[in-house]
């Protein structure tokens with residue numbers, strides 16, 4: 628197949644750019660076709676063990692139709708919640724060693740962001756999403772070390788909507804309120820409160836959540852019993868607004884304003900992660916509320932993981948490519964001109 632030639636030619640290039648990535652990881656997850664979806668043409672042509680992904684443009688033919696992307700990992704439609712979390716585990720462990728960890732899910736509405744992060748349910752263990760698994764790991768680890776380290780864990784949750792930051796856990800406080808927690812269940816309870824507050828004024832959950840960002844921050848402070856030294860780490864679980872591009876002609880008024888704010892903040896996020904991946908001396912945190920809220924958690928010794936969610940549908944091709952280009956840019960692995968097969 629033609630795309631095999633593209634892959635071969637680009638392998639050397641990946642190795643050269645590999646070291647650029649530092650503490651930024653990008654995992655791509657392709658959601659399966661859904662039950663009842665009768666049209667099953669896919670734009671995904673190939674996925675490789677080593678994070679390669681080839682998409683096919685349905686409007687082109689022959690060798691021109693393929694485009695290659697490369698990420699740290701690609702999870703195909705059959706991958707389980709457990710498999711997806713496996714590579715996230717070491718990041719969670721590092722929080723107790725004093726690291727800040729940020730986990731994002733990026734993609735168009737309906738691409739599986741919520742499925743990956745929250746999971747379809749928490750009643751059955753195999754359904755658990757990254758959020759629940761991460762919190763569980765975190766609390767298990769603090770418990771297993773409780774004879775040598777005393778931990779305090781605090782949670783904050785904010786929403787960013789039209790460039791305004793709002794505390795989802797209490798009203799009328801100048802800064803995001805901090806809530807002390809002792810278990811995963813405590814955090815889930817707060818998340819539910821936050822989720823309810825988030826949907827105030829919206830007719831459906833999806834309506835509001837797809838147009839605002841929410842950030843759940845878990846701050847861990849550990850005091851060593853013997854030395855009394857203090858280590859602080861944090862975990863930020865970021866549910867981003869849908870990345871779909873909305874044309875000016877399609878929406879007006881309030882919807883257009885929302886779309887513009889979302890575009891602005893997502894591109895500001897992209898710029899910040901790009902600057903960090905390239906170790907640029909200036910990181911443009913001030914360009915959006917989202918990047919301001921995360922300023923202390925991105926960069927420096929922070930570890931960033933982005934799940935890039937893909938809808939496999941051929942009709943989503945344009946959005947898929949736009950999502951993959953964003954992800955490629957933040958990962959620091961831009962194959963540039965060499966990517967397309969000539």
Ligand code: ADP
Nearest residue numbers: 658659734735736737738739740741742743747
């Ligand atoms: P988003 O949060 O990006 O808007 P959702 O997570 O709500 O998207 O996913 C859209 C639909 O696809 C939901 O019905 C969800 O259950 C389903 N879905 C997403 N990812 C998967 C997956 N990996 N396996 C099975 N169903 C999935």
